[in-house]
Amino acid sequence: MSRQILQNVRKNVTKLSPYIPGKPIREVQEEYGLSEVAKLASNENPIGPSKKVQAAIQSVLGELHRYPDGGSTELKRAIAQKHDVTPEHILVGNGSDELIKMLSETFLHPGDEVVMPAPSFSQYVFGTLLMDGSVNYVPLAEGFEYDLDAILRAITPRTKMVYLCTPNNPTGTYIRKEAFAAFMRKLPEGVLIVLDEAYYEYVTAADAVHGLSFVREGYPVVVLHTFSKLYALAGLRVGYLVADPSIVQEINRVREPFNVNTVAQVAAVTALDDTEHVQTSIEVNESGKKQLYSAFERLGLTYIPTQTNFILVDTKRPSKEVFQQLLKVGVIIRSGEPFGLSTWIRVSVGTQEENIRLIEALEQI
Ligand SMILES: Cc1ncc(COP(=O)(O)O)c(C=O)c1O
Structure with missing residues (x-):
């Protein structure tokens, strides 16, 4: 490619980094040979559209x-x-x-x-x-x-x-x-x-x-x-x-x-x-929050009480490593690293089953 063309890129554009989204489920399934993967990385509604x-x-x-x-x-x-x-x-x-x-x-x-x-x-x-x-x-x-x-x-x-x-x-x-x-x-x-x-x-x-x-x-x-x-x-x-x-x-x-x-x-x-679906979604989130809070307390993990559908948790270990270890067992979360929080992870509140998967994986690692 002509150097001139690449030099024409606006200076401020060269400073931008492409957004890194939560890993897609299919990619993790293929990479680690897993059939079941819980994606708790992008704060999505785990029960899906109505x-x-x-x-x-x-x-x-x-x-x-x-x-x-x-x-x-x-x-x-x-x-x-x-x-x-x-x-x-x-x-x-x-x-x-x-x-x-x-x-x-x-x-x-x-x-x-x-x-x-x-x-x-x-x-x-x-x-x-x-x-x-x-x-x-x-x-x-x-x-x-x-x-x-x-x-x-x-x-x-x-x-x-x-x-x-x-x-x-x-x-x-x-x-x-x-x-x-x-x-x-x-x-x-x-x-x-x-x-x-x-x-x-x-x-x-x-x-x-x-x-x-x-x-x-x-x-x-x-x-x-x-x-x-x-x-x-x-x-x-x-x-x-x-x-x-x-x-x-x-x-x-x-x-x-x-x-x-x-x-x-x-x-x-x-x-x-669709007020019924909205109500169900809120209820799933509230009960998921309780489920995760009590698991984090049992595991001795500090977390920040949340007003959302995700929770910030301190693993007291390098979050990049925790992220990788969880991936291997089929749980996708967000490392706190890009936020400057090197031992924290952000986990979305999932369905009851997904939350159990996360809790068991955390216990394991
Ligand atoms: C605080 C905040 N604002 C905006 C967005 C982007 O939302 P949208 O999917 O509507 O682009 C997100 C997505 O994670 C978010 O967390």
Whole structure:
């Protein structure tokens, strides 16, 4: 390949590292000759999409020669109704990953700063570096709790956005409503707050912040939600943001014409309405959490109580090694290494059987 072509690659692009996803089940089966593999690496809903969603998907297969509804009209209407906002408050994306990228494309100039907690979700870094911005990391406090005063102190005149993931991936810790309200009162003008609530449906804490009320009150807050977690549609890629219509309008300029496919739109509308499946999913998660908490306690492993469908656990050993050992016996988890947590692992809450598999594997190693 011509050197000139490779030299033309934008400098900031050369600094990006491709996202490393959780290992696919089939790959692990083939690599280790295993028939049964439990994937507890990507915080997916372990019971899968509901029968209603599967039927809805079937019903549109004959229409796939048509382009999707570029504006995701019906889905936006359904989301708006659920959250008591207008469709103009909503933008649907090909997963919230796409929305994170679009936020950067809309608001970041080269040299701008983005503030985010550490450790947190890696795509905020990707979006920032893509636009030649820089990231100002603020370490979480004791017990991986949020310190919003530290976040405020990290904001400079160059800061355009602050990402707050609540509950946070990979820690499962969350922001209190009162703390967030105080934070917003002190926020310098011109800074956009992105509250990534990918796991908000799992939250049980009564004092947790929910960004929608701040959006409704006109604060500069963008709330991110996804259909990949509780709604069990990670494979279809649907996420959405809720913000003031004036903000949504600007982000909508960078949206690809048909960014959310037809199957995804229909599945999401149906999933939103399937309260029975939602309830079952929450119950499976709650009982799985209890099952895992008690196993970790029995094994003497420290864990962080979670408001999500995953748990951060300290193995007191190099997590890279634990990850490899678990893989060999058919359990895929996340090593804490990429998050800078060298002895911690992040495990998604699975079905009862999957959790047992993890517990037995941990006992074994
Ligand atoms: C905090 C957080 N935000 C966003 C995402 C991405 O979600 P989506 O599948 O909608 O792109 C994830 C996925 O793991 C996540 O943990």
